[in-house]
Amino acid sequence: MPEKTRVIVTRRLPEPVEARMRELFDVTLNETDEPMSPETLRWAMSEAEVLVPTITDRIDQRLLAQAGPNLRLIANYGAGFDHIDVATALQRGILVTNTPGVLAEDTADMAMALILSIPRRVPEGAVLMQRGEWEGWSPTALMGRCIAGKNLGILGLGRIGRAIARRAKTFGLAIHYHNRRRLHPDIEAELGATWWESLDQMLARVDILSINVPHTPSTFHLMNARRLKLMKPDAVIVNTARGEVMDENALTRMLRAGELGGAGLDVYEKGHDINPRLRDLPNVLLLPHMGSATIEGRLEMGEKVIINIKTFADGHRPPDQVVPAML
Incomplete structure (x- = not known):
């Protein structure tokens, strides 16, 4: 043998x-x-x-x-x-x-969960219930944002990005994407996706951004302070890809200043060493890298x-x- x-x-x-x-x-x-x-x-x-x-x-x-x-x-x-x-x-x-x-489908499920949760203020509602502080329904309590009709920007329309786009389309989101190269027209037609050659221009127009690019030297801090400031003040960012793509300190500062609407994160710039200021924000949902779990x-x-x-x-x-x- x-x-x-x-x-x-x-x-x-x-x-x-x-x-x-x-x-x-x-x-x-x-x-x-x-x-x-x-x-x-x-x-x-x-x-x-x-x-x-x-x-x-x-x-x-x-x-x-x-x-x-x-x-x-x-x-x-x-x-x-x-x-x-x-x-x-x-x-x-x-x-x-x-x-x-x-893991494309599993990660896309998790990204979609975050895309739905942050605009609808699910983390805040869950904390309220877990603390036993809910005092009943109110016409003005926890009002979030409607998903249908909003613009979803997908940074990296690869396997996972396309799986997210298919899910998001059924919720009535308009799909926008930025890749280094434009995809085949048949794929764009299937997803109803609009390509932006300029990432900066796309960021200024989307209501929700899903990050789906790998970490490489060229994508490190791709979402830096300058690019974050291009986004709408009520925009939501979801990252299920790699934490190093995001300047986490810049993101934290803008969230604390009310310059962004919220964030759903499953990955972090320094692994499990998470910026402690992120934990205190009610409009942030932090997950323990469970997109593929x-x-x-x-x-x-x-x-x-x-x-x-x-x-x-x-x-x-x-x-x-x-x-x-x-x-």
């Missing part, structure tokens, strides 16, 4: 995924679900043929320089790969894979990871390899 591929997984994965990995590979699992310390992560990279990290593991140039000679694949559990120095990994002969196309989605992510590892171990190119053109 040939030796099984040596795989080390940095976080707890759904039980069926771990069980299948035990069958196929010589796998070491993280039984505690605590993020690996830098020291443990260095050990894992020195021992593994395949490392299975998550977004909580920052695999930078310095860490890759200490990788063991047997490490040949980093099979990321997740679609995003900005926490991995892919260019350095490839230079060292280490392939990187991810799990694209799995469905049983179905997380199992499918695991299946993709396993397929990538198995294909690699069999001597073939993994189907979800991250290539330089994607960086």
